[in-house]
Amino acid sequence: MKLILLSSSLAVMAGGLVIQSELPGPVKAHLNLLQDAKSLKTDFIIQKLGGGVEKASILYAKGGMFKIDTATTMTESDGKTIWIFNKGANTYSEIPASLAPTKENFVWAWAAFFNPDALKGTKEYVMKGSRTLRGAAVSEFSAKMANNKEFTLYLDTKTGVARGFGNSEAIILATGDIVIGKTAMEAKDFMFVAPAGVTKVEPPVPDKVTFKMVKAILQANCLPCHSSSNMKANLSVDTYDGVMRKVKEGMPAMSGLFTSVTGTKPSMPQGRAPLSKDDVDNIEIWIKAGAKDN
Numbered sequence: 001m002k003l004i005l006l007s008s009s010l011a012v013m014a015g016g017l018v019i020q021s022e023l024p025g026p027v028k029a030h031l032n033l034l035q036d037a038k039s040l041k042t043d044f045i046i047q048k049l050g051g052g053v054e055k056a057s058i059l060y061a062k063g064g065m066f067k068i069d070t071a072t073t074m075t076e077s078d079g080k081t082i083w084i085f086n087k088g089a090n091t092y093s094e095i096p097a098s099l100a101p102t103k104e105n106f107v108w109a110w111a112a113f114f115n116p117d118a119l120k121g122t123k124e125y126v127m128k129g130s131r132t133l134r135g136a137a138v139s140e141f142s143a144k145m146a147n148n149k150e151f152t153l154y155l156d157t158k159t160g161v162a163r164g165f166g167n168s169e170a171i172i173l174a175t176g177d178i179v180i181g182k183t184a185m186e187a188k189d190f191m192f193v194a195p196a197g198v199t200k201v202e203p204p205v206p207d208k209v210t211f212k213m214v215k216a217i218l219q220a221n222c223l224p225c226h227s228s229s230n231m232k233a234n235l236s237v238d239t240y241d242g243v244m245r246k247v248k249e250g251m252p253a254m255s256g257l258f259t260s261v262t263g264t265k266p267s268m269p270q271g272r273a274p275l276s277k278d279d280v281d282n283i284e285i286w287i288k289a290g291a292k293d294n
């Protein structure tokens, strides 16, 4: 849960301009409000379908700064470093913000605060009506993600910002006010101070990136020149063993698979556009985590 939770906030690094032509007015307004906000604060519950209810809270600030507090974990970042405090074990670890995975968005309802592309590709919005949820009036929209997964978005009719989000796995609902700040916050307010008696441990290497994901990236970009039937430089992206000939487990900087696609002028994929930052990050994370065949 902890890495999933924090990743939404890190989509900040993957920003860019989007044309949100398909979004209905109120959803566009939600996106604009979050983009204009300097900070965002709310308590919420996570209700997993078929599971229990968990309480959590977020404080987001522009500049990639955040605090995400759950019953088990407090994750905090000043935009450069991410600290993960494990409340049960009384330990914490830190990782550079640049190494956090950017993909999943558990706190998706508010992901647009950091990522202007958060709603990109969402479609088929249908206004379902108005209702009261946890004491607040909301308008309910059902829609689909780019991958056709259905979701529901609950927009606060008073503030215009989402109070929640639901899909086939979980529902997230704000339980109090959603506080939108108009003044910038400072990095020093997001620096983790370890409580007395809390010890520092090695960070858990995120192993969320699987070989399956890396293989999909390689097959989309490298296959014409690095397959078992056309194997340039002894690299074949058809198989795990074929890929591992250019990988040193745990060491991206020593792995041709990574070094060839990084830098200001990556040498690979030859004659094609460089890989996206997300793709490069995922290859790095996968190698760092031991380059497992998963």
Ligand code: HEC
Binding pocket: 218, 221, 222, 223, 224, 225, 226, 232, 233, 235, 246, 256, 257, 260, 261, 267, 268, 269, 270, 271, 272, 275
């Ligand atoms: C259009 C053909 C082509 C594509 C596409 C291509 N490569 Fe290559 N690659 C080559 C050729 C040719 C060589 C050997 C000569 C050289 O090094 O330039 C090579 C060599 C390499 C090497 C060994 C040399 C080095 O730089 O370490 C690696 C690693 C590599 N490629 C990785 C990749 C990856 C990863 C992709 C996809 C993201 C990719 N290549 C896509 C043609 C291609």
